[in-house]
Amino acid sequence: MQEIDLAQCTLREANSQLQSEDATGAWAIRNPRGRHALAVGLTAPIDVLIDGQAGYYAGGMNQRATITIEGNAGPGVAENMMSGRTHVRGNASMAAGATGHGGLLVIDGDAGARCGISMKGIDIVVRGSVGHMSAFMAQSGTLVVCGDAGEALGDSLYEAKIFVRGEVRSLGADCEEKDMTAQDTVLLQSLLDSAGITGYPAGSFRLYGSARRLYHFHVDNAAAY
Amino acid sequence: MCGIVGLFLKNPALQPELGRLTSQMLKVMTERGPDSAGFAVYGGARHGQTKITVRDLAPAHGAAFERGLADIAGPDMTVAFRDDHMVITVPSEHEKAARRFISSFGHGVAFVSSGDSIELYKGVGLPEAVATRFDLAGMSGTHAIGHTRMATESAVTTAGAHPFSTGPDQCLVHNGSLSNHNTLRRQLVREGLEFATENDSEVAAGYLSWRLSRGERLDEALTAALADLDGFYTFVVGTRDGFAVLRDPVACKPAVIAETDDYVAFASEYRAFARLPGIETATVFEPEPQRVYHWEHAA
Amino acid sequence: MTDNTRKIPRTKPRFSATFDPFTISEIQRAAATGIYDIRGAGTKRKLPHFDDLLFLGASMSRYPLEGYRERCDTDVVLGTRFASKPIRLKTPVTIAGMSFGALSAQAKEALGRGASAVGTSTTTGDGGMTPEERGHSTTLVYQYLPSRYGMNPDDLRRADAIEVVVGQGAKPGGGGMLLGQKISERVAKMRDLPEGIDQRSACRHPDWTGPDDLEIKIEELREITAWEKPIYIKIGASRPYYDVSLAVKAGADVVVLDGMQGGTAATQEVFIEHVGLPILAAIRPAVQALQDLGMHRKVQLIVSGGIRSGADMAKALALGADAVAIGTAALIALGDQSPDLAEEYAKLGTVPGAYDDWQDGRDPAGITTQDPELAARLDPILGGRRIANYLSVMTMEAQAIARACGKSHLHNLEPEDLVALTMEAAAMTRIPLAGTEWYPGRQGF
Numbered sequence: 001m002q003e004i005d006l007a008q009c010t011l012r013e014a015n016s017q018l019q020s021e022d023a024t025g026a027w028a029i030r031n032p033r034g035r036h037a038l039a040v041g042l043t044a045p046i047d048v049l050i051d052g053q054a055g056y057y058a059g060g061m062n063q064r065a066t067i068t069i070e071g072n073a074g075p076g077v078a079e080n081m082m083s084g085r086t087h088v089r090g091n092a093s094m095a096a097g098a099t100g101h102g103g104l105l106v107i108d109g110d111a112g113a114r115c116g117i118s119m120k121g122i123d124i125v126v127r128g129s130v131g132h133m134s135a136f137m138a139q140s141g142t143l144v145v146c147g148d149a150g151e152a153l154g155d156s157l158y159e160a161k162i163f164v165r166g167e168v169r170s171l172g173a174d175c176e177e178k179d180m181t182a183q184d185t186v187l188l189q190s191l192l193d194s195a196g197i198t199g200y201p202a203g204s205f206r207l208y209g210s211a212r213r214l215y216h217f218h219v220d221n222a223a224a225y
Numbered sequence: 226m227c228g229i230v231g232l233f234l235k236n237p238a239l240q241p242e243l244g245r246l247t248s249q250m251l252k253v254m255t256e257r258g259p260d261s262a263g264f265a266v267y268g269g270a271r272h273g274q275t276k277i278t279v280r281d282l283a284p285a286h287g288a289a290f291e292r293g294l295a296d297i298a299g300p301d302m303t304v305a306f307r308d309d310h311m312v313i314t315v316p317s318e319h320e321k322a323a324r325r326f327i328s329s330f331g332h333g334v335a336f337v338s339s340g341d342s343i344e345l346y347k348g349v350g351l352p353e354a355v356a357t358r359f360d361l362a363g364m365s366g367t368h369a370i371g372h373t374r375m376a377t378e379s380a381v382t383t384a385g386a387h388p389f390s391t392g393p394d395q396c397l398v399h400n401g402s403l404s405n406h407n408t409l410r411r412q413l414v415r416e417g418l419e420f421a422t423e424n425d426s427e428v429a430a431g432y433l434s435w436r437l438s439r440g441e442r443l444d445e446a447l448t449a450a451l452a453d454l455d456g457f458y459t460f461v462v463g464t465r466d467g468f469a470v471l472r473d474p475v476a477c478k479p480a481v482i483a484e485t486d487d488y489v490a491f492a493s494e495y496r497a498f499a500r501l502p503g504i505e506t507a508t509v510f511e512p513e514p515q516r517v518y519h520w521e522h523a524a
Numbered sequence: 525m526t527d528n529t530r531k532i533p534r535t536k537p538r539f540s541a542t543f544d545p546f547t548i549s550e551i552q553r554a555a556a557t558g559i560y561d562i563r564g565a566g567t568k569r570k571l572p573h574f575d576d577l578l579f580l581g582a583s584m585s586r587y588p589l590e591g592y593r594e595r596c597d598t599d600v601v602l603g604t605r606f607a608s609k610p611i612r613l614k615t616p617v618t619i620a621g622m623s624f625g626a627l628s629a630q631a632k633e634a635l636g637r638g639a640s641a642v643g644t645s646t647t648t649g650d651g652g653m654t655p656e657e658r659g660h661s662t663t664l665v666y667q668y669l670p671s672r673y674g675m676n677p678d679d680l681r682r683a684d685a686i687e688v689v690v691g692q693g694a695k696p697g698g699g700g701m702l703l704g705q706k707i708s709e710r711v712a713k714m715r716d717l718p719e720g721i722d723q724r725s726a727c728r729h730p731d732w733t734g735p736d737d738l739e740i741k742i743e744e745l746r747e748i749t750a751w752e753k754p755i756y757i758k759i760g761a762s763r764p765y766y767d768v769s770l771a772v773k774a775g776a777d778v779v780v781l782d783g784m785q786g787g788t789a790a791t792q793e794v795f796i797e798h799v800g801l802p803i804l805a806a807i808r809p810a811v812q813a814l815q816d817l818g819m820h821r822k823v824q825l826i827v828s829g830g831i832r833s834g835a836d837m838a839k840a841l842a843l844g845a846d847a848v849a850i851g852t853a854a855l856i857a858l859g860d861q862s863p864d865l866a867e868e869y870a871k872l873g874t875v876p877g878a879y880d881d882w883q884d885g886r887d888p889a890g891i892t893t894q895d896p897e898l899a900a901r902l903d904p905i906l907g908g909r910r911i912a913n914y915l916s917v918m919t920m921e922a923q924a925i926a927r928a929c930g931k932s933h934l935h936n937l938e939p940e941d942l943v944a945l946t947m948e949a950a951a952m953t954r955i956p957l958a959g960t961e962w963y964p965g966r967q968g969f
Contacts, residue, residue, distance in 0.1 A: 013546070015747050036740050037295030041677055041748030053495050053509075057731070057744040061677040072509055074495055075479060076731035080675055093478070093511060095731040099672035113476055113512050117730040118672060120716040132476070132514060137726060139716045150513075159718060215721040216704060217559060227736060257736040259773070375736050375773055378766050402734065457733065477733035493736075 001049075007031040018042055018065075034074065039067050043046055045084070047115075061084045061193040062103060078105045081122055094131070097124045100141065113150065116143045119160055125195035135162050136172065144191050157210040163188050165205045176211040203216070227387070227400045228254025229353075229480075231491035232501075233459050233468055233520050237367075239487055239502075240268065244364030248356045250490070250497040251371040255352050257400075257493055258373025261386035262355040263347025265396040265463050268366025270342035274301075275320040278337040278345045279327055280310045280383065286332040292331065297322045308358045310337065310346050335384065335421075340394030342367070342465050367522060370463045372398040379423040391418070391479040392434030394465035399426035399477045400493055401457035409453065429454055433462060447471045447517045456508045457513075461491055467521030476509035476514035483507040489520050550793075561793040562701065564626075564882025566694050566785045566830065566852060571802040572837040573785070574948030577942045578958065581928040589927040596923040597933040600847050602824045603685060603754020603777040604747070608776075611663055611685050611754055614643025615919040616847035617837055619854055619911075620782070620828050621667045621687060621758070623649025625702055625711040627855075628899035629656050630907070631891045634858055636660030637904060638911020642919070647687060647849075650700050650725060652714045653679040660908075665756065668745070671700060671725035673715040677748055685778070686745055687756040688738070690729075690767075693786030693803070693829040695795045696760025700725035700742070703872060708894035712725060714920075730928035734763060735770040742775045756780050758762030761806035762799075768813040772823050774962060780849065781810050783829025787852040789892065790883030803829035805952040806870065811844030820844065834921020841922070842937035850918075857914035859889040860908045 004014045006029060018027060018039055027045040032038055036055035039048045042065035050058060053071035063082045072090035081100040088096075091109035098114065100122025107115075110128035116135045135174030136152070138160035148166035157170020161184070162175075171177075180188075180202075188202045230250035233390055234240055248265060255441055269276075281289055298315035305312045315323050320339065338345035346359040352373045356362065361371075372387035379385050388396035406425040409432060414420070418431045432453065436446035443464060450460075450471065459478040462469045470491060472480055483490045483498050484508045490498055498504050512518050539545060553561065582588040589596060603610040619639050624632050626649060630946050633656040639646040647661035652674015658664055666683030668675065680686065693698060702711075702723040712719040732741045757771040758780035771779045783803025788796065807827055814820040827840050827851035837848045852860075859865075863876045868888035872881060882892035890901035926934050929941045943958040944950035950957045951964035 011747065012751070019748075019750075021945040033499035034494060036496075038749045040744050041681075043677075053499070055494060055496050056737075056740045060744050061680070061748055063677060072495060075737075079671060079731050080677070082676060091509065091511075093481070094476075098731040099675060101676065110510075113514070114730065119728070120672070136730075137724075139803065156724065158721075193496075214724070215718070217722050256739055375770070377735075378768065383608070400736070477728070479737070 001026045001027050003030060005030045006033065006035060011035060014038070015040060018044075018046065018048060020044070031196070032071075036074065039065070042067070042084075053090070061208070062086060067119050072109070073107075076108075078103070078122075081105065092126075096126075097122050100124070102141075104191075104194055110147065116141070116160070123191055123194075125191050125197065127195075128199060129166065132169075133172070135160055135175075138162070142187060142191060144188060144195075144205070146197065154210075156214060157208075159210060161187070162208040163205040164208065165200055168206075168208070171208065172201050174211050174214045175208055178207045178209045180205075180207045228257030228493045228497075229371070229398050229400050229459065229461050229491065230254060230493075231368070231370045231398075231463075231468055231470075231490040233368040233491075234487065235489070236487040240367060241365045243268070243366045243369055244360075245362045246501060247364075247369040247371055248361040249452075249500050250492060251356055251373060252353045253497045253499070254371075254373040254493060258370055258375045258382045259351055260376045261349045261374045261383070262352035262372065263345065263374075263386040263388055264356070264359075264361060264369055264371035265338065265343055265345045265388045265390070266361075266364050266366045266369045267342045267344075267394070267463065267465065268364075268368075269277065270465070271314075273317050274314050275317045276340060276344060277313045277315065277320070277323060277327070277339040278310060278343070279313065279334050280337050280347075282309075282330075282334040283332040284312065285365060286330075290330060290332070290334065294323055297326055297388075303358065307346065309348075310359065311328060312344050315409055321464050338390035338396065340390075340465060343390065343394045343396060343493060344464070345388060345390050345396060347388070348369070348383055349386065351510055360516070368463065370396060370398055370461055370468060377402055377425075377514065379425070385422045385424050387426060389424070389430035391427070391430040392437055395430070395434055395437065396429035396463040397426065397433060398461050399429055400459045400480075401473065403454055404456035405454070406456075419453075425429060425456075429458070429460060438511060443469055444517045451515055459493070464521075467519065469520075470512050470518040471516075472512055472514045475515050480512050481509060482518070483509045511523065537623050562703070562790050562883055563793055563796070563880045564787065564789050564791075565796075565880040566787040567797050568880075569829075571785065571944065572948045572952055573624055573802060573805050573830060574804060574839045576804070577839050577944055577953065577955060579838070579842075579925055579929060579941055580943060582930045586930045588930050589932060591924060591927050594927065595932050598919055598923060600824070600935070602826070602847065603756075605777045605819075605823055606775065607685075607752060607754040607777050608750075609684075609752045609754075611645060611665075613645060613663070615915065616841065617831070617915055617918050618644050618665075618826065618847060618849045619646040619691065620786070620849040620851035621647035621649045621665070622851055622855075623651040623702075623789065624654045624657065625649070625651040625706060625715070625894070626892060628822045628890060628893055628902065629654060629710075630899050630904045631855075631858060632657040632901040633660050633904035634902065635911060636664070637908025638857075638915060639663075641700040641908065641912035642915045644915065645684065648683075650689075650702075651711065652676070653682070654714075657910040658682060660904075661725065667758075669700070669725075670727060670729045671715075672730070673725070673786070674716075674936045680745070681749055681800065683753060685754040685756060687758050687780060688742070688745075689758045690738075690771075690789060691758070691760035691762075691782075692799055693782030693784050694761040694788035695791045696784075696800045698791060698795050698799070699727035701883075703885070704884045706883070706894045711894055718930060735774040738774040745760025752966060754778055756826070758782060760784075760786075761801040761803060764801065764806040765809040765813045768810045768825075769817060772814065772817050772819050776823055778824045778826060779810070780826045781806055781812075781845075782849075783827070785830025785852075786828055787855075787882075789959060802952075803827055803831075804949060807840060807845060808953050814844075821846065833921075835925060837918055837932065838922040838925040838937055839942065841934055842941050843939060843955075846935070854914070855891055856889050857910050859902065859910070860887070860891050861895045862889060865889060877883075 040060040078086040087119035113131035132150035154175030403425040406428040784800030824846035
């Protein structure tokens with residue numbers, strides 16, 4: 001394992017090593033101490049362990065790398081991720097996986113407000129619960145929540161899918177419960193498998209999606225805009 | 226727009242460390258607020274005594290100022306200097322007279338805070354410089370709240386630095402931006418409150434003090450704030466025995482809490498906690514919007 | 525006794541100034557449809573503008589430079605504060621951010637060709653970067669918007685500068701909107717949206733709010749692009765003194781300040797006409813903020829919103845801007861509002877000069893549309909030449925003025941080279957009223 005000690009080097013030095021086109025193999029970032037913008041903009045299929053707590057935007061815009069955050073992650077973890085995998089062992093703050101276009105984000109703990117906001121193809125699996133306004137304006141991809149969801153889940157939703165096992169405090173505008181098809185079950189099960197989550201049968205989840213009432217402006221829906 | 230830190234000690238053995246730990250946390254929040262900084266430290270309450278913090282007394286008038294106060298407060302008065310701030314301890318029955326004397330004295334002196342246990346220091350400049358100037362690291366106490374400020378619409382001055390103290394042993398720090406503070410300030414002025422700055426956060430502090438002065442509990446006042454204050458905010462409020470946290474319904478401004486058997490710590494960002502003892506095993510969570518969190522020492 | 529032989533004079537029909545015909549038609553429209561009016565372009569009301577300022581040419585006390593012979597340089601460097609690769613432009617007029625989606629691919633290509641020909645930059649918009657515009661723009665600024673449509677790190681690294689959009693002059697505080705008619709298959713794919721729906725976009729960024737968090741976002745963007753690229757922050761003019769100060773504190777290399785005359789692809793009419801500041805009123809407070817922070821000319825200021833000519837550009841520079849940006853004017857140069865299209869505009873219920881249904885996607889000029897047949901009407905090579913011509917004229921006009929004021933570089937224009945024609949302009953710009961040494965607010969008045 002190649003080691004980077006943030007007690008000994010700058011953030012720029014750390015990131016430029018990880019961003020190098022020649023980077024290969026496994027890396028560990030020691031002493032992250034909640035620093036921001038750790039392991040952002042990676043393009044090589046490397047494994048990166050952030051050995052502690054990460055600040056804002058850890059793993060931001062990731063392409064192909066596998067990033068594991070041993071502790072909690074700050075706001076915007078894996079924001080705009082394109083591909084690859086980000087795994088938060090602790091809790092994630094606000095806007096986890098915001099605007100992500102692809103890849104898989106797994107959060108072992110809880111995620112804060114606006115988890116999966118504006119997501120555009122990323123898959124997010126949260127073992128715990130998510131905060132209010134999660135999947136706000138989510139466009140595509142899948143959000144799986146094994147715990148509970150906060151207020152206004154899926155507000156102004158486009159074509160993303162949301163699976164929740166626990167309670168949903170309230171649904172946002174234009175979000176409604178859907179019948180789960182066999183295809184949905186397969187999708188959910190494959191995401192749970194990818195996230196390494198066992199013991200929660202797909203049948204114990206509910207599916208939420210867009211009612212598509214806001215897709216074309218209509219005066220009867222004016223209050224929802 | 227700012228950085229907030231707070232530390233509430235459950236374990237009295239840590240009290241001599243309060244200032245040192247708070248100072249470390251404050252310094253980490255420099256990028257969030259490079260314009261000015263301030264902190265309130267609670268501790269050392271003595272029965273029947275009130276502490277009054279003032280600042281910016283012109284040195285040439287120091288002797289006259291002390292003489293005048295001694296005439297009011299008698300021989301039990303003590304004065305402690307920290308850079309351009311001074312903490313005056315007077316018997317509580319003389320507090321009102323002492324406050325009147327201070328407000329009419331002139332020569333630059335400005336009232337900062339008063340109460341049984343609060344001392345409050347603030348200044349323009351980088352947080353580390355402000356903390357060093359007042360020797361925050363050497364202070365002890367039961368709890369402390371600090372703030373680093375990136376000024377939005379009001380001036381970068383010492384008066385505009387947080388925390389704001391508008392009632393006995395009360396202080397408030399704010400990260401965010403209120404959108405109806407001008408109207409609220411006018412209403413509170415009609416109720417008899419006075420404001421020293423154009424700062425939105427001072428209005429929030431004044432609002433809470435006004436509610437508390439009418440006999441409401443802190444949690445009641447904060448719940449009422451949800452209806453009356455518009456905009457974005459994470460507030461941390463200090464009281465004689467503890468502190469409270471409140472976030473607006475949208476909850477965009479960051480907030481994180483770490484709790485161990487020894488302390489409850491609050492900050493805008495986790496990295497402020499990185500050097501706290503036992504942080505590796507602390508329970509770390511983010512306060513939910515619209516919910517009042519409150520920690521208090523048994524009185 | 526009544527004199528029946530004389531005709532009784534009757535009062536003429538009289539329109540109300542308050543309930544004028546436009547207002548009446550708007551009330552009738554609202555009552556019939558139940559939805560606010562959405563349109564493109566910028567404000568149409570009369571506002572204090574650069575026309576209210578004049579230059580003082582040289583005469584006896586100052587000496588002019590010889591036109592066409594003596595040098596008057598126009599180059600500008602943007603992003604010198606933190607970026608290791610600042611932007612170098614030959615002329616201080618750039619093309620403002622306009623999206624592929626709002627504009628056709630041909631229009632975007634034409635803008636790129638024209639701007640590149642004269643050595644200036646163009647800017648992407650809400651919806652991502654197309655190969656056409658990257659390919660045809662020597663210098664391309666990549667907008668980073670709340671929606672993050674089409675946002676990807678490869679394009680971020682392909683860009684020459686990054687513009688974090690906080691707001692826009694036509695709608696400070698508002699989000700975006702693109703109606704279904706323009707969400708074609710290609711636009712939908714780039715934005716990860718279903719085809720043909722009315723797209724709403726957010727007014728705040730999804731993962732940060734406020735300057736203290738923006739500072740952290742900028743650190744991330746710089747880390748991803750190796751601290752090479754200038755970071756612009758674009759704001760709609762509303763509280764320019766505070767907003768520019770905070771943009772600088774958050775770490776901007778360049779501030780883009782867009783006045784309320786700035787255009788938009790589609791927004792509520794009420795927003796376009798009733799929110800924001802005219803650019804004339806916004807420049808001095810913005811420059812004051814930079815000066816108070818010791819950052820004037822170190823953090824560059826680009827102003828936009830109703831810039832039409834070399835005179836407007838020269839006046840903006842004299843007030844303290846480092847460059848200007850054009851949007852609506854560039855579309856007109858491409859062919860928007862052309863009298864040749866009068867018949868087609870009539871079919872859409874309008875006339876050349878008043879066409880503002882940019883949201884509808886039925887633009888007969890082929891500019892604000894995704895309809896392949898309409899878009900094919902715009903020849904990107906010809907369009908590029910028209911843009912290049914227009915930008916060259918603007919530059920030459922500004923040089924003509926600068927030489928007359930004795931300046932060998934446009935950046936040496938200064939507020940003292942100007943006078944104001946109206947009290948309003950004098951008050952807003954702190955430029956003395958023509959023939960006096962006074963402006964409202966000066967010397968206690």
